[in-house]
Amino acid sequence: MPILTEGDIARIDGAASVEEAETLVAFLEGAAGRRVDLAAASHLHTAVLQVLMAYRPPATALPGDPDLNALLAPVLAGDDPTMTDAA
Amino acid sequence: MPDTDDDLKDGFLAEARDLVERASEALIALERAPDDPALVAALFRAVHTLKGNSGLFDIAPLTRVVHSGEDLLDRVRNGEIALVPEMADALLDALDQVSAWLDLFEETDGLPADAGRAAAALADRLAAFRPQGAPAPEAAAPAAEGLPGDWLADLPAGERDAAARLLAAGEALVAVDYTPDEDCFFRGDDPLRTMLSLPGRAWLSVSATEPLEPGVTFDPFHCTLRFRALSRAPRAELDETLAYVASQTRLYDIPAQGQATPGGDDMIRAVIAAQGTLLQAAAPAGTFAGRAASAARVLDAVLPKAGLDALAGRVGSARAEAIRTGTPDALSALVTEALTALDRQPAAPAIPTAPAAPSAPAATRPAQTPPRPKSVFKVDQARIDMLMKLAGELIVAKNALPYLAERAETLYGSRKMAREIKAQYEVFNRIVDEVQGAVMQVRMVPLSSVFERFSRLVRDLSRQLDKPIRFEIEGGETEADKNVVESLADPLVHLIRNAMDHGIEPAAARAAAGKPPEGLVRLSARLSEDQVVIEVADDGKGIDLDRVRDKAVERGLLSAEAAAALPEADAMRLILQPGFSTAAAVSDLSGRGVGMDVVASMVERAGGTVSLASRTGDGTTVSIRLPLSMAVRRVMMVDLDDACYGVPLESVLETIRVPAGDVHLHLDRPQIVLRDRLVPLFDMRKALRLSPLDPPAGELSVLVVTTAMGPAGLIVDDFRAGTEVIPHPLEGPLAGIRWISGAALLGDGSILLLLDIEEVLKCRS
Numbered sequence: 069m070p071i072l073t074e075g076d077i078a079r080i081d082g083a084a085s086v087e088e089a090e091t092l093v094a095f096l097e098g099a100a101g102r103r104v105d106l107a108a109a110s111h112l113h114t115a116v117l118q119v120l121m122a123y124r125p126p127a128t129a130l131p132g133d134p135d136l137n138a139l140l141a142p143v144l145a146g147d148d149p150t151m152t153d154a155a
Numbered sequence: 156m157p158d159t160d161d162d163l164k165d166g167f168l169a170e171a172r173d174l175v176e177r178a179s180e181a182l183i184a185l186e187r188a189p190d191d192p193a194l195v196a197a198l199f200r201a202v203h204t205l206k207g208n209s210g211l212f213d214i215a216p217l218t219r220v221v222h223s224g225e226d227l228l229d230r231v232r233n234g235e236i237a238l239v240p241e242m243a244d245a246l247l248d249a250l251d252q253v254s255a256w257l258d259l260f261e262e263t264d265g266l267p268a269d270a271g272r273a274a275a276a277l278a279d280r281l282a283a284f285r286p287q288g289a290p291a292p293e294a295a296a297p298a299a300e301g302l303p304g305d306w307l308a309d310l311p312a313g314e315r316d317a318a319a320r321l322l323a324a325g326e327a328l329v330a331v332d333y334t335p336d337e338d339c340f341f342r343g344d345d346p347l348r349t350m351l352s353l354p355g356r357a358w359l360s361v362s363a364t365e366p367l368e369p370g371v372t373f374d375p376f377h378c379t380l381r382f383r384a385l386s387r388a389p390r391a392e393l394d395e396t397l398a399y400v401a402s403q404t405r406l407y408d409i410p411a412q413g414q415a416t417p418g419g420d421d422m423i424r425a426v427i428a429a430q431g432t433l434l435q436a437a438a439p440a441g442t443f444a445g446r447a448a449s450a451a452r453v454l455d456a457v458l459p460k461a462g463l464d465a466l467a468g469r470v471g472s473a474r475a476e477a478i479r480t481g482t483p484d485a486l487s488a489l490v491t492e493a494l495t496a497l498d499r500q501p502a503a504p505a506i507p508t509a510p511a512a513p514s515a516p517a518a519t520r521p522a523q524t525p526p527r528p529k530s531v532f533k534v535d536q537a538r539i540d541m542l543m544k545l546a547g548e549l550i551v552a553k554n555a556l557p558y559l560a561e562r563a564e565t566l567y568g569s570r571k572m573a574r575e576i577k578a579q580y581e582v583f584n585r586i587v588d589e590v591q592g593a594v595m596q597v598r599m600v601p602l603s604s605v606f607e608r609f610s611r612l613v614r615d616l617s618r619q620l621d622k623p624i625r626f627e628i629e630g631g632e633t634e635a636d637k638n639v640v641e642s643l644a645d646p647l648v649h650l651i652r653n654a655m656d657h658g659i660e661p662a663a664a665r666a667a668a669g670k671p672p673e674g675l676v677r678l679s680a681r682l683s684e685d686q687v688v689i690e691v692a693d694d695g696k697g698i699d700l701d702r703v704r705d706k707a708v709e710r711g712l713l714s715a716e717a718a719a720a721l722p723e724a725d726a727m728r729l730i731l732q733p734g735f736s737t738a739a740a741v742s743d744l745s746g747r748g749v750g751m752d753v754v755a756s757m758v759e760r761a762g763g764t765v766s767l768a769s770r771t772g773d774g775t776t777v778s779i780r781l782p783l784s785m786a787v788r789r790v791m792m793v794d795l796d797d798a799c800y801g802v803p804l805e806s807v808l809e810t811i812r813v814p815a816g817d818v819h820l821h822l823d824r825p826q827i828v829l830r831d832r833l834v835p836l837f838d839m840r841k842a843l844r845l846s847p848l849d850p851p852a853g854e855l856s857v858l859v860v861t862t863a864m865g866p867a868g869l870i871v872d873d874f875r876a877g878t879e880v881i882p883h884p885l886e887g888p889l890a891g892i893r894w895i896s897g898a899a900l901l902g903d904g905s906i907l908l909l910l911d912i913e914e915v916l917k918c919r920s
Contacts, residue, residue, distance in 0.1 A: 086340050089375035096369070114347040115340050119375050122367035135351050139361060142311060 070109075071095070076102045077128060080109040080116075089115035096123045106131045106140065120144065161611065167208050168261050174205040175254050182243050182250075189238050199228040205253070214266050215342070215399045216274030217256045220249050223278035242284050249277045268394060271401025278402060302330050302407040306383070314360045321357055321385050327411035328357065329390050331397070333382040333404045334364060340376045344400065347382070354396060355388030385409075423461045424497050430454055431490040434483035447477045450486055458493060466493050536637070539597055546591045547787060547881035553587045554878060554902030556580035591787065595636065599783075602680045602689070603631030605644050609651055613676060616655050622662060622674055624655055629679035635687045639781050642761040643689065646754045650691040650777050651676060653751070658695030658775050668772065670694065686763075687783055692776040698769040700726050714822075725865040727767045731755040732864065759913065760896075762788060764805060764861070780805075788882050790899075790909060792875035793858060796845045799875060801899065801909040808859040808866055810874050815853055827857065827868060834859060836868040842918045843894070848872065860912050867916065878902075882909055894918055 071091050072079045078095045080088070096102050096119070104120070106112075107129035112120070120143060127144040130137050181198035188194065206221040224246055230236050252273060256266050307315045321328065331353065335346040350359055364379045386393055390408055397404050430450040451474035458467035469489060476485035556576055564573035606628050613626040659665075659674035666672060675694045680687060704718040707729050713721065721729075730751045754777075755765045763781035782788075782805070790801035791810075811829070818825045818836060825836040836857065840847055857868040880899030885892065896911040 086345070086376070093373065093375050097371075111348065111351075113340075113345050114335070114378065114380065115375050117347050117361065118363075118367065118378065118380055119373075121361070121363060121380070122373055122375075123369045135359070139347075139359060142313060143361075 077105050078102065079105040079107075080112070082108065083111040084109060084113055084116045086113045086115045089113065089119050092116060092119045093123075096125055101126075103128050104144075105129050106136070109133070109136065112136060112140075163211065164261075164264075167211065168257055171205055171208060171257055172254065174201045174208075175250050175257070177201045178205070179247060179250050182246055185238055186240065186243055192232075195228070195232050195238070199225070199232050202228055212260070213399075214256065214260055216266055216270035216401070217253055217260070219274045219402060220253060220277045220281075223281040224249050227281050227284055236284060239284075245277075245280050245284070249281060252277060266398075268391075268398045271398035272394070275402035302409060306330065306332070306407075310360055310362065310383075314358075318358050318360070318383075318385060322409065325411060326387060328385050328387060328409040329393050330407040330409060331382070331384040331386060331393065331404060332407070333384070333397070333400065335378045335380060335382075335400065335403055337378050339378050339400075339403070346378070346380065346400070349397070349400060350382045350384055352396070353384055353386055353388070354392050355386040356384055357387050358385040360384070423457055424494065426453065426457050427461070427490055427493050427497070431487060431494070434477075434487050434490065443481060443483075444478050447474060447483060447486060450483075450490075451477075454486070454489065454493070461493070461497060463493055463496055466496065534597075539594070542594045543598065544881070546587070546594045549587050549590060550787065550879055551881065551900050551902055553580065553583045555904075556583065556902070558903040595783070598637050599634040600637050600640050601631060602633050602635060602640055602643070602687070603628070605640050605647065606631045606678055606680070608644070609647065609678060612648065612651060613655065616652065620655060622655065622659050623672060624659060624674040624676055627675065627677040627679075629677065630681050633680040633682055633687060635781065635783050639687070639761060639783065642757070643779070643781070646757045646779065647678070647689070647691065649751075649754050650779075651678070654691055654693035654695065654775065654777075658693035658697075660696050664696070668696075682783075683780070686780045689779045689781070690776055692774060694774040697771040697773055697775055698727060698730065698767070699771060700769075703727070703729055727769060728865060730767065731765060756913075762803065762805065787879050788899075788909070789877060789879055790907070791858070791877050792907065793839075793856075793869075793871040794873040794875060795839055795843065795871055799901075799905070799907055801878075801880060801907045802858060802860065802869075802912065803909070804877055806860045806862075806912055808861055811857050811859065811868075813855045813857050813868075815851065815855055818855070829859065829866070829868075832866075834866050834868045836870055837916060838870045839915070840870075840872075842915050862913060862916060869912075869915075880907060880909070 070080055070082045070084045071088050072081060073095055076099065078092060084092075092104075103126045105128045109131045110133060112131075117139070120140065124144060127140070130140055130144065178198055178201040181194050181201065185191065185194045185198065202221055202225045206218060206225050209218045209221060227236075227242070227246070231238050231242075236242075256270060259266060307318055310318070331350075333346060333350060335344060336342075339346065347361070350356070350361075353359075360383050362381050362383070364381050367373070367379065390406065393406060394401070397406070430453055433446060434450050451470050455467060455470045458464070458470065466489060470486075473485040473489045477483050557580060560573040560576040560580065563569050563576055610626055610628075613624060617624040654676050655674070659676070660668065660670075662672050665674065675692075677692045678689070679692070680689045682688070700723060703726050704713075704721065707713045707721075707726075708715050708718045712729065712732065718726075731754075732752060751765075758765050758779050758781065761781055763779055766778045766780075767775065768778070769775040788801075789804040791804050791807045792799050792801055794800075813827055817827055819827065819833075821833060825838075826833045827836060828834075836855075838847075839845075852872075855870050856873050858871055858874070859866050859868050878901070880901070882897040882899050884890070884897050885895060889895070894911050894914040894917075895908050896914075897909045899907045899909060901907050
């Protein structure tokens with residue numbers, strides 16, 4: 069199970085598959101102020117990425133993987149609204 | 156389990172081809188009766204089923220084309236649009252493409268890299284037929300090369316800058332714009348993974364195509380993202396990586412900016428430094444002026460590129476100075492100065508500022524050809540065969556040189572000329588060998604292409620015979636000539652059937668013998684010098700040699716004592732005898748009415764040999780040795796009645812000269828004793844109905860050959876050299892002569908008849 073929830077923090081461990089998107093939505097919908105810990109995430113399925121882009125939860129840690137990190141850092145930084153620009 | 160997969164694939168292919176055919180027929184019928192609803196329904200059903208089936212395999216482009224066809228037909232079926240001839244053409248073209256892809260999929264388990272683009276084109280063409288008044292789909296973006304100027308406009312400043320910096324650096328890049336289909340997750344796509352694995356990726360950004368609104372209406376499986384990336388990889392490589400999502404991506408080539416940035420280019424530095432080395436290098440005095448001029452020319456061209464125009468202006472005078480003084484000093488000084496100047500220039504190139512520049516250079520700079528990726532292309536086999544034939548002719552032509560050398564020496568008395576021709580012959584020899592090797596390499600295919608088929612055979616037969624059997628394949632990667640590999644298929648079927656049917660015991664007998672219940676049939680291949688050795692081994696009960704001997708006596712092939720005295724290896728070879736296994740087929744020595752002799756003759760026709768090894772109780776191994784290539788045969792030439800004949804070298808054991816007095820008559824047949832073994836002799840003159848040698852030779856030339864009956868000695872007039880020939884089958888009335896397997900052209904223009912030893916031996920009586 070790559071998504072482990074501990075209290076208000078969901079920890080993604082390893083490669084998150086497409087099914088995890090729904091789990092993550094359910095978790096983030098559960099209560100306000102929920103956070104994610106991506107330190108151990110090796111890959112995020114696009115659907116999971118999309119959830120993170122939609123909910124933009126505060127991240128306690130960004131992925132160690134440099135590619136994912138570069139992609140997610142602007143998304144989860146918290147104050148940049150451009151991610152939702154229409155193309 | 157590969158079996159199941161293969162079954163599934165075979166089933167799919169068979170059905171898909173059938174559906175394509177049915178759809179094509181329905182389409183053609185519809186052209187005559189455009190309003191027949193039954194035909195439309197049949198057509199729709201066929202395409203619909205095809206789409207459903209294709210989804211089982213990783214052939215997205217095919218599915219996509221069929222899907223578009225289905226959409227279109229659905230509208231036709233609902234009466235929204237009428238079927239027009241153009242539409243039928245488009246559909247037929249799509250079906251042709253599908254059919255071509257099916258063939259490729261069968262062969263290669265995949266679709267070509269460009270399939271995605273072809274699919275997108277066909278899908279667009281099909282989608283263009285729409286009811287009048289219906290909105291056209293968002294304009295299919297042109298395959299235009301130019302990157303839209305506002306490509307990055309919607310991105311946050313940080314990312315936009317990173318991309319702009321890359322674009323401004325002047326490298327050749329490819330911009331990738333990937334907007335995944337909304338339902339792509341349901342097809343198992345992971346666009347992010349695709350983009351992360353993009354070769355040469357230099358920059359990547361993701362954005363949403365519509366505002367992502369969290370909440371109950373948010374559908375995490377509805378993809379509304381857009382990926383943009385810049386890559387340094389060649390366009391072709393990217394096309395390949397993105398083949399399956401080609402219709403959802405747009406690629407833009409951004410050519411390199413040809414102008415070398417001052418000081419930043421190692422290449423220019425290397426070129427200038429090389430001129431220095433050239434000028435200083437020791438060389439014959441007479442060549443100095445030429446070298447100086449050449450160095451000057453290069454400097455003249457390179458220095459302006461390096462931004463050293465001032466130095467470039469001085470090249471002419473330095474050149475004149477160097478040529479006048481006969482020393483390179485003036486030019487060398489210029490080189491040194493240029494190198495120093497280069498070092499002084501700033502290392503980092505100044506970045507041209509305008510970030511919207513990317514599309515401009517495309518127009519002005521010729522696109523740099525990206526390095527081509529390693530490519531594979533299919534060639535009609537006839538062309539390769541033609542090459543092979545020409546390489547063969549080259550060998551024959553090359554072999555004419557030694558004759559020429561001989562004539563030079565004997566006819567014209569020039570020994571020196573003869574030696575030179577021979578030296579030239581050696582050169583030709585080497586090159587022709589390489590040419591032949593290279594062409595042969597092209598024709599090489601792995602044996603696994605034949606081997607894999609047998610898994611199915613073994614599985615079916617195992618059930619049919621109710622014997623659990625494990626099938627092992629070894630060395631499937633071993634390569635051999637395509638024709639050789641194909642000629643193997645039938646013999647191997649027989650051998651494997653034999654092994655399973657008659658080699659492997661029923662489970663009960665195995666248990667009694669203390670063997671594992673599961674029988675083992677192993678098919679292996681390996682290379683041995685210029686031959687490929689294929690073995691079919693089983694761990695069954697082995698060949699009962701006593702029975703073989705009894706059978707041989709029973710069939711009148713041997714006397715009882717000869718049979719008893721027959722060494723094991725020879726007794727084993729009896730099985731390969733025609734007339735023997737026919738009888739044995741009724742018993743359980745050989746297989747299902749297919750004799751081992753058939754196998755042996757098939758292999759021999761392909762220029763190979765069969766041998767058997769067996770241990771009672773432990774199993775049997777049949778080995779087939781085949782030449783790697785069939786196009787060139789090595790033969791031993793022999794003289795008979797002033798004519799020359801070729802004997803395949805692989806069947807020649809040795810050549811000996813025997814005093815006529817050493818020939819014994821045993822059972823009225825001439826024999827000689829060779830290393831304590833009796834070898835039967837056959838007079839070739841007699842066999843070929845030639846007049847006997849007059850006077851009879853005091854010393855016989857005996858060619859010892861292998862036959863199914865063991866070694867045999869052929870009495871010939873004399874031996875000649877071995878040679879390589881390209882055998883051609885005989886045609887016309889000559890084709891009926893069984894003891895000649897073919898003919899070949901020799902280097903001196905004469906024709907060599909190739910003997911079929913087994914057939915010749917049948918002529919002996």
